[in-house]
Amino acid sequence: MLHDLNSLLINTVMDDLFNPTVSSRIYTYPNIAFYECIRNEDKSYPSLTGKLTAFPKLTVLPKPKTDYLIAAAISFSYVGQSLVGSEHKIEAWRNQFVDSLRLTVDTSILSNSIAFGKTTADQIIAWVKKDNYGETRAMMRYVISDKDGKWQPTPVDFMPALEPNWGYMRPLTLKKASQFSPEKKLVFSMEKNSPFYKNVLEVYNTVKNLDSTKKAIALYWDDNPNISVEQGHFNYFIHKISPAGHWLMITRQACLEKNISLVKASRAYTLTSIALYDAFISCWYEKYKTDLVRPITVIKRYIDEKWEPYIQTPPFPEFTSGHAVISNAAATVLTRLLGENYSFTDNTEIPFGIQPRTFASFYKAAEESAWSRVYAGIHYPETARISIKQGKQIGQYVLNTILPSQGTKTSK
Amino acid sequence: MSAIRIFVFLLCCYAYALPGATQSPGEKKLFTALPSSYTGVTFRNDIHEDNKFFYYDYMYLYNGAGISIGDINNDGLQDLYFSSTTGFNKLFLNLGNLQFKDITEQAGVNGGMGIKTGVNMIDLNTDGLLDIVVSKSGPFDIQYRQKIVYINNGNLTFTDRAAEYGLNEPGHTTQTYFLDFDRDGDMDAFFVNHSMDFNNNMVVNAKIENGKMVMIDDTARQYVSCRLYENRNGHFTDISQKAGISTNSFALSASIADINNDGWPDIYVANDFKKPDYLFINNKNGTFSDKLTDYFKHISQASMGSDIVDINNDGLEDVFVLDMAFEDPVRQKKLFTQHLNYDKFHLGVQLGLFHQYPHNVLQLNNGNGTFSEIAYHAGVAETDWSWTPLIADFDNDGWKDIYVSNGLKRDVNDWDYRGFFIDSIKNLIAKGIKVDMVQWFSQIPSVPIKNYFFRNNGSLRFDNYTDKWTDEPASISNGAAYADLDNDGDLDIVVNNVEGEAFVLKNNQNEINRSGFIRFRLLKDKNNKQEVYGATVKLTLKNQKSQFQRYEPQRGYMSSNEHYLHFGTGNEAFVEEVTVAFPSGKTQTLKNISSGQVLTLYEEDAAELSSNEKVSSPALFAPDSERKRFSYTHKENDFIDFKREPLIPYKCSRKGPFYAKADVNGDGREDIYIGGAAGSEGVLMLQNADGSLSKKNQASFVNDKKMEDGGAVFFDADGDMDLDLYVVSGGSEFPASSPLYQDRLYINDGKGNFTRSLTALPRETNNGSVVVAADIDDDGDMDLFVGGGVMPGKFPRHDKNIILQNNRGKFINITDTFAPELANTGIVNYAAWGDIDGDKKNELVIAGEWMPVMIFKSSNNKLNQVTSYVTINSHSGKTENISMGQIKGWWNTILLTDIDKDGDLDILAGNRGTNSRIVAKLEEPCTIYAKDFDNNGSYDAILGYYIRGKCYPMYHRDQLIDQMPSMRKKFNRYHLYATKTLDEILSEEQKKGMDIYTTTCFESGIFINEGNNHFRFEEFPELAQISTINDMIADDFDNDGNMDIIIGGNSSDPEIGTGSYDAMAALFLKGDGKGKLTVNTLSGLPNNGEIRRIINLTQNNSLILLKNNEPAQVILKKAN
DSSP: OHHHHHHHHHHHHHHTTOOHHHHHHHHHHHHHHHHHHHGGGOTTSOOSTTTSTTOOOOOOOOOSSOOHHHHHHHHHHHHHHHHSSOHHHHHHHHHHHHHHHHTTSOHHHHHHHHHHHHHHHHHHHHHHTTSSHHHHHHSOOOOOOOSTTBOOOOTTTOOOOSOTTGGGSOOSSOSSGGGGOOSSOOOOOOOTTSHHHHHHHHHHHHHHTOOHHHHHHHHHTOOOSOEEEEETTEEEEEOOOOHHHHHHHHHHHHHHHHTOOHHHHHHHHHHHHHHHHHHHHHHHHHHHHHOBOOHHHHIIIIIOTTOOOSSOOOSSOOSSOHHHHHHHHHHHHHHHHHOTTOOEEEOTTGGGTOOOEEESSHHHHHHHHHHHHHHTTSSOHHHHHHHHHHHHHHHHHHHHHHSOOSOOOOOO | OOHHHHHHHHHHHHHSOOTTOOSOGGGOOSEEEOOHHHHOOOOBBOOOOBTTBOGGGOTTGGGOOOEEEEOTTOSSOOEEEEOOSSSOOEEEEEEETTEEEEOHHHHTOSOOSSEEEEEEEEOTTOSSSOEEEEEEESSSOGGGTOOEEEEEOSSSOEEEOHHHHTOOOOSOEEEEEEEOTTOSSSOEEEEEEBOOOGGGTTOOOEEEETTEEEEOOOOOOTTTSOEEEEEETTEEEEOHHHHTOOOOSEEEEEEEEOTTSSSSOEEEEEEETTSOOEEEEEOSSSOEEEOHHHHOSOEESSOOOEEEEOSSSSSOOEEEEOOOOOOSHHHHHHHOSSOOOHHHHHHHHHTTOOOEESSOEEEEEOSSSOEEEOHHHHTOSOOSSEEEEEEEOTTOSSSOEEEEEEOOSSOTTOHHIIIIIHHHHHHHHHTTOOOOHHHHHTTSOOOOBOOEEEEEOSSSOEEEOHHHHBOOOOBOEEEEEEEOTTSSSSOEEEEEEBSSBOEEEEEOHHHHTOOEEEEEEEESOSSSOOBOTTOEEEEEOGGGOEEEEEOOOOOBSSOBOOSSEEEEEETOSEEEEEEEEOTTSEEEEEEEEESSEEEEEEGGGOEEOSSOOOOOOOOSEEEOTTOOSOOOBOOOOOOOHHHHOTTOSBOSSOOOOOEEEEOOSSSSSOEEEEOOOTTSOOEEEEEOTTSOEEEEOOHHHHHTTTSEEEEEEEEOSSSSSSOEEEEEEEOSOSOTTOGGGOOEEEEEOSSSOEEEESSSSOOOOOOEEEEEEEOTTSSSSOEEEEEEOBOTTSTTOBOOOEEEEEETTEEEEOHHHHOGGGGGOOEEEEEEEEOSSSSSSOEEEEEEEEEOOEEEEEETTEEEEEOOEEEEEOTTSOEEEEEGGGOOEEOOEEEEEOTTOSSSOEEEEEOOOSOSSOOOOSSSOEEEEEEOTTSSSOOEEEEEEEETTEEEESSOHHHHHHHOTHHHHHOSSHHHHHTOOTTTTSOHHHHTTOEEEEEOOOOOEEEEEOSTTEEEEEEOOGGGTSSOEEEEEEEOTTSSSSOEEEEEEOBOOBOTTTOOBOSOSEEEEEEOSSSOEEEETTSSOOOOSOEEEEEEEGGGTEEEEEETTSBOEEEEEOOO
16 A cells, blocks of 8 residues: 555656656655554554654544544545646545445545545645745756856756755755765865866776676666657657655565565655655755766866766766765665665666666665766766765664664764 | 740640639639649658668658759750659659659669658759759668769660769768859859767767867768869869868758859858858858858757848848747647757857757848848748748749748657657667557657748738648648749749658749749850859849849759749839849840740850949948047846746846946046946046047946946036936846945046945935936926836836935935826836927936836826827737827837927837747737746746737746746646646636736837827838847938937847847938938948947047947947
8 A cells, every 4th residue: 555655656756757856855745644644553653743844743633433544545645646746646546545445444434534634634735835845946046157166067958957956945854954064075176186086087987997787787776867868859858766766666675575564664664755855955955065067077078078977967966976865864764674684676677677686785775876876977986985974874863863762873 | 935925825824724723713822732633743752661760760861852843855844853762753754734744764763772862953064954963861871872963865864973973972961052163164062961970969068178168079071071072074073171161060951142242152051950050151262161150140050941042122132041940839839849948058159059049040131241130020930840941932023932841750859759758668668578669659740731831021021821822731841942834934833742742833823913024044155055053133123123133943952943043023014124143243234124034145145344333322330440439348247037037038137338428527528437237347438639538447436346337327416516426226136125226326526536425315225227317396406217127036027216306415215205106117228308298398208128108297296197199000900099008018218309300309219129939919918927826935927929819828838847836737748738828827816916017019119299198109110120229319420401310239138049139239220300210221330249328429420339248339420
């Protein structure tokens, strides 16, 4: 049920072509809604009130004889519907869900459950409205700097910078977007001995010497929701799952394989998606604050005009790496909730024609995700390192904020 | 043919009843599409695609093929040769009466294998018989791309002797052209070739070279570069390198003409995709140089077919190039080619890709080395995916009309298809699932579109006569050509269609109207009947009407026209004078030639012209080349309005430089203050005795350089008899209510030293625009009106207009009590005081954007708006009498002057002009709905304009979604959005409480004062409408006793979908003293830059053209 709902949400988001950051927003709120309903089945799972920024105390209590699963699904569907473009897809699901229940569920239980689910959803939707999403649509678009080392639009499409104001979104746990801004930065310099220049050369040579394994890894973690391909006047777009969606699918697979309870699974989705959302805010804040140029720009300008990265460079500044930060945030949460050395095979990319990969642990997968961006030629190695650290810090912070403390785990 | 024979022949035509023609001659349309059952022309260009080869493998597969028309057997009837992309070419012999026979087999001219493209006919071996040249392209091996030269054997058979001639070049060729580039008497060859790198055709990468950022260019030349082959005694040799022709682009056509009138042929090459077109100017020494940017201000983006021809009968040849712009509003939103990307556009400009806009361009030749692009004004900018322009006089009325062929086998740029549908297919393929590619591809919509007919209405405008003139069905058409196929004196048209039979369009002009014609053959001599390409003919008819044409069959796209020069002569029975000029310099003049005949003229009968008697009117102005008088460069600051408000139609932050003029140091000479943009200080220039101007540094100006100067005025603020300076702080780039909008008053010490007074003005934070001084309250001192500009971040709301009352040197804002009606203006751009109603008291006249011209009169201690009426010709042709308040424009400037010398002040009003995709009429206003629709703190101004009777939003779906996320819920696919009008994209709930702004008039003109608050609106002449007018000055510049006008204009403020207004920087309008103005394009005024203000320095005989972000230009008046 929960897994189906998340699949439906992910597919709808993909088809609506939401960008990676906005996708992370759409994934987290419905899962929060589901959790707030289903947790009533098990008193050991507390509400998120007081733990998430401005999260209201839910005022409507469930009536006796409420089926929490039904309520949770209804709640998820309403919140999800409010956030996606193709509302009809979610609405259609809900309608057929309710219709199927009419035959098997007692009328008053059904109506109680639907009512509880809807009012929970309404309260959450009211809370969501204040997360600054609307306001960030109205803020200044990105203005290109002509200083050396600052981000420039990249081929093929030279799309305008994506979500330059995402750092102004209201985080769910972080006190402010800059909270985990890395102290160590990567600073532009074309001096041959500088760390930056060495990083550029490393990217340059890495791509030039890719073996089939690294190529597979680069493609595996591409996760670009909208890749443009240009052929004559016929240019078209390939859609893939976004990074947040990818990690939710990993969450899904792990929950299913471990056959855990629904409440536990809901908590896994919820905390993971919260971590993904806050990680995006933290990462995007950093990207536009540092505004660092991408490898393709530097290499073509100064080193080798014919060099191409292995995958398309997405349209936003380089430092820090989205994949690295959010993957490691997610991995930190999943490790805590589902186990440290949980080895799994990730089937997420099969629909896109990419073979599954097996990982020894969530952290290993997250680490590979970070390095995949270097193999792909779109990030510097030092950025990958710094971003991995940033992601783990965020993941840990989310855990500390939401879970009752069981002794803090220090991240590596 | 003699007149008798023509008459008999025509009788015979009448005698034949054409099968299928059920209409009587009176009801006939101009063109009838004859069925192949009658004509025998069964040719169709079916582009074969299968699983091994289809569009996906070769992105130019749908470029179609051509048609070449010529008399291959010299029987007086012109024959048809079609090329076929993947099939076989066909040759149809003209049997007379528009009936043809397929003789391809026996002639041996089927074109062979490979992708056939352009076709041409020329007598290559000078034996008096037309030969056929076939070009090829495609991704196959060399042997499938070698050109074919079918030499005419004289017995309806041909032999391919391309190798012998050296013309079997295997480049990827769209068309082969011939020209005598070196003027040695034989025809050389020019191949229009294209690159095969379709993956990078719009990618703009940069590298650093010698410290400068340059575009990374493709260095490949083999098979892709255009090539020039020199003809040496019948053998052709590649001299491209030596000639300076080395290109890598996607060239789709060429037009050969003498652009710079030096007697040597130049070549215009139309390039698809990112590269700008080439204008290869003949250097007269065997080489060419690309001088495109010297002549043009902008060009089409995806340039396709082209032609160079005089479209307005002024003796100057104009340039028409086609693109892929959609007229149909729904197709516009489903099929637009590229997202509008401001940063990418400007990166391209920076890297030398010039200004390219996605629409057809009609470049009007100004006769002074510059061209003005007027396609939108002319009504020919959007004709769907267009290929061939045929520009000829189809109705024989003496004015050249236009036919445009269009269509694409499949709408491959359908956004729903390429944004969504194809993705699902790719995944199937990636998973290894076998997909029938052709079946998948066949799901892309295939939409035939009607080809366009435009009738020249004798001005610079064309009327869409598609439905009036033809019954041809919608089609997918590429190559096209015209010829008089039935020898009845009017031009028929043949069109090469894809997935459908070719059109043979019979011109019924002769039967409908019997308008006259005259046709020419221009040959070398009676022995050597070689055609002289590039020879020109000028006709002079009664009443000084004239026409001018150049003999050149090679026009359009992949095709060539008949080998005649055809003129329509309307009702004239004879032509007063015919002047032929051959490229060699020889000319011949004939007088009183009767129309209705075909004349063959020989170069051997022409004589050398003794001198070039060019009668040119003396120029009135000349640039001050010495540059000693005045040196000033305006520097605009970098603010990009669209980053703050992505939906607004134009920038509001670049209106400077403004100026004020007066004698500030008491030496009797006019001095000037020029305002600076944000970050640059205003500058005081004092005039010296010798007429030059020198800067006098002012520390107080430097202190305030953070502010952006708006309008300024010198006036006596403190009553001490010298002139102080008020400067409006505007610019609109700072946030609303920023202290940087505080206006400033600088007090003059009498000697031209200015110090800011920090107490004289009230505190205010309005984004002001202009200021004028007048004694508003009749108390003997000068008060001020300060106009409000746009409210920053809330376009198109306007900021406050203010009346400042001078209270012994301290200024009080009395607007609320004195002039509350000033709240009802739009964005104010100009204000002036003048006695409009003749009561010896001045009224305040205000003009601006999204507002009418408004007149305010002061009475009973209040400034009230005056209600005025205007007689105006509406677009439907009626004359209406309406209130002036209904005539809303984007007025930039007004000039109060008695233009008709009848004793009252008329109002000249400079507007945006008519050369833009955004249109407005009284009955169909350009409209903005504005509100914070999404409740997220941004005032969203959504603009729509009328297309075919409905008001559509200007934006593509993604642009709207970016600004208003709620739109994504409504329109998750492009086709859902494409059909919606401005009204339909918003819900009734959303529309509640919104502001509505309208514009009903874009024409500039004169409100002629007829007294009693009544005016008559006279539009300026057409050439004054083709760009935006920023400023106007009046003076008797030619000393004939009547006021003349100089207008300054152009602007790069519009968003890139609309494109810059760059057609007319400055123009002289000669007044006749009675209110009529006529244009003089040879007055000597320059035609470049955005002229924001013109300063008339009467004392020292010069004009200063203040340009935005450029050096100012000084022009000397010569007539005085």
